[in-house]
């Protein structure tokens with residue numbers, strides 16, 4: 206990766222004399238979203254707020270895996286989109302109108318973040334703290350989260366206090382007045398959230414609490430990608446399709462589902478992807494019929510099986526979502542090919558029909574019609590309109606900071622990035638000829654609506670037709686040279 210020297214120099218200059226350690230920032234990739242991007246997104250958000258309102262966002266909770274081990278922390282995508290802040294225990298307020306401080310100055314957004322802490326930073330890494338949030342993320346009003354409790358704001362003076370309702374699933378882990386649990390409790394008290402002020406005899410009215418509007422505003426914003434977001438999405442997608450291609454070349458009967466997952470994810474990491482955008486799905490044979498199969502533990506995939514691989518790299522927050530289904534032995538059987546080609550036909554038609562002005566419903570209906578017609582012609586369903594469960598999911602969804610991203614699903618517009626992913630799944634025991642059993646095919650590609658209104662296929666680097674896949678699978682693999690010691694033998698030495 207070529208480092209963006211200019212950006213690093215700017216950061217060094219910015220940090221000079223501040224006393225704040227920018228080590229963490231200097232090590233950050235040069236192509237992460239800039240403070241300016243997040244600031245503009247806050248501005249765009251503010252434009253969409255109703256008169257005399259405030260919106261309140263909370264960072265994602267830390268989730269415990271077991272004992273003293275937590276899951277890898279992942280910021281709430283709305284919070285990340287609007288701030289760039291990637292740490293827990295924070296709250297952000299965005300105001301429609303500027304608020305006046307006691308000293309007469311004005312502010313229209315304020316953030317409370319976890320404080321710097323030598324001990325915690327020694328164990329789990331650098332924190333930005335309030336000063337870092339100002340200098341790195343460009344906030345002017347930033348405070349330590351312990352100050353939120355005493356923050357004076359009359360929430361009852363707003364027409365609307367807009368936030369997403371709580372799931373009540375945040376643990377009060379720390380004896381820390383600024384942890385997320387306490388931030389939420391303090392907020393509930395400040396806004397008279399029902400049940401919050403237990404000492405009050407009468408349930409306070411919550412006339413100005415609005416837990417509905419935020420989703421719609423974020424759908425409008427996040428559903429249309431900016432050029433910076435499209436760049437990151439393209440990288441996430443390209444990394445993911447390179448993974449698919451390498452697996453096509455390396456695939457051999459006898460490999461395990463886990464090993465195949467590992468090859469994909471190695472490629473993701475090789476190119477700097479921090480996470481998988483969702484748990485990887487690698488299902489051979491009947492396992493492919495489980496739509497979100499994430500066990501991936503079949504020890505030996507069989508020669509005559511198909512393997513369905515739905516994996517997406519997450520790159521600097523943005524995730525791809527791509528599925529390829531390939532024959533383990535490199536050659537589709539006639540039945541596998543018939544199903545595969547039918548899914549491809551439906552998918553290709555739906556991609557071509559995804560144009561600005563067309564409705565999501567129209568492309569979904571088109572794909573379903575093609576699949577029903579094909580299943581009928583193959584004798585798998587008794588009539589074109591017969592009820593069946595061989596295609597039990599929708600055609601696609603937006604992608605972005607979430608794999609199932611925010612966004613309106615009425616009409617296609619330039620700047621939308623989404624999946625097109627029809628599938629046919631015929632589990633063992635289905636009411637059709639046995640020869641179709643255990644065939645599961647999903648083809649999932651990532652598509653963008655260009656400025657001219659036409660669809661642009663972003664994931665076409667990985668072969669999509671049955672013929673192209675068979676050809677790719679004939680190619681030698683770099684992994685042919687990657688020979689590890691035998692596990693048992695190595696243990697006996």
Ligand code: GLY
Nearest residue numbers: 483515526626649
């Ligand atoms: N990978 C989840 C989905 O395709 O929606």
Ligand code: MN
Nearest residue numbers: 526624626649
């Ligand atoms: Mn998908």
Ligand code: MN
Nearest residue numbers: 515526527649
């Ligand atoms: Mn998928």
